[in-house]
Amino acid sequence: MIGGWESAVHGGLVDLHVHLLPGVDDGPASTEEAAALLEEMVNQGVKAAVCTPHMFDRRYRVPEEEVRRAFSVLREAAEDRGLTVDLYLGAEVRLTGAALDAWAAGAIPRDWGGGRYVLVELPMREIPRDWLEVAHEFLVFGVTPILAHPERYPAMVYNGALIKEWVERGGLCQVTWSSVLGTWGRGPRRRAVWMLERGLCHVMASDAHDLAKRRPDVQKALGWVREHGGEQAAEALLANARVVLAGDSAGTLRQVPWSPPRKRLLWSRSG
Numbered sequence: 467m468i469g470g471w472e473s474a475v476h477g478g479l480v481d482l483h484v485h486l487l488p489g490v491d492d493g494p495a496s497t498e499e500a501a502a503l504l505e506e507m508v509n510q511g512v513k514a515a516v517c518t519p520h521m522f523d524r525r526y527r528v529p530e531e532e533v534r535r536a537f538s539v540l541r542e543a544a545e546d547r548g549l550t551v552d553l554y555l556g557a558e559v560r561l562t563g564a565a566l567d568a569w570a571a572g573a574i575p576r577d578w579g580g581g582r583y584v585l586v587e588l589p590m591r592e593i594p595r596d597w598l599e600v601a602h603e604f605l606v607f608g609v610t611p612i613l614a615h616p617e618r619y620p621a622m623v624y625n626g627a628l629i630k631e632w633v634e635r636g637g638l639c640q641v642t643w644s645s646v647l648g649t650w651g652r653g654p655r656r657r658a659v660w661m662l663e664r665g666l667c668h669v670m671a672s673d674a675h676d677l678a679k680r681r682p683d684v685q686k687a688l689g690w691v692r693e694h695g696g697e698q699a700a701e702a703l704l705a706n707a708r709v710v711l712a713g714d715s716a717g718t719l720r721q722v723p724w725s726p727p728r729k730r731l732l733w734s735r736s737g
């Protein structure tokens with residue numbers, strides 16, 4: 467089934483952040499590439515995915531109608547190939563005042579999360595001075611911003627206090643699955659683990675773009691989380707993604723209990 471609400475909410479792996487739409491941003495260039503990426507995600511166990519093309523990014527200024535057209539093309543391709551996955555349309559929105567105005571005007575796709583959440587990103591090079599104010603405005607509007615991959619912003623790799631402040635002010639954090647595997651380097655990996663250990667990661671998502679460098683390595687990363695943070699941490703992360711997709715309140719998100727399983731002693735001192 468494509469686009470059904472119930473099946474995703476009742477269980478399974480939800481990917482809240484993926485660039486799947488053909489030809490609209492730095493995701494797949496063609497429908498064939500998009501379908502191949504989606505097929506791989508399905509093989510990885512993904513049951514529901516929110517398509518999140520960049521919006522309000524200087525490089526990608528694709529009109530909403532075009533985004534919706536690309537989404538229809540993707541759904542048709544999924545149906546043609548018999549891929550069993552629920553697809554939703556959202557956006558990865560640059561956190562700016564203009565984005566806030568667009569949200570208020572209903573010009574940002576929000577076919578997921580009951581309109582209660584928005585996935586936001588920041589420029590890689592520097593954190594804008596008003597980032598917390600804009601986030602606050604979203605919150606006042608009844609929308610909880612989810613910051614995409616804080617562990618990958620150089621400023622946040624060096625300064626974890628920025629992430630703590632974001633969460634203290636009511637924002638949520640989404641860590642990229644592949645960050646824990648070291649795909650983005652040692653700094654982002656360390657920061658991702660730091661966030662998980664401190665309960666500062668609420669959901670994880672693939673942010674997949676293709677089948678080459680930015681792959682949806684969900685199962686491998688999930689295995690890493692289970693091994694290093696325990697089964698309950700993995701379950702909480704998966705459950706939280708379902709809560710967000712369903713549009714339940716952020717207050718119902720689970721705390722992610724990071725407790726590394728005990729290591730077996732390989733040797734013991736005697737005598």
Ligand SMILES: [Fe+2]
Nearest residue numbers: 483558614673
């Ligand atoms: Fe992204």
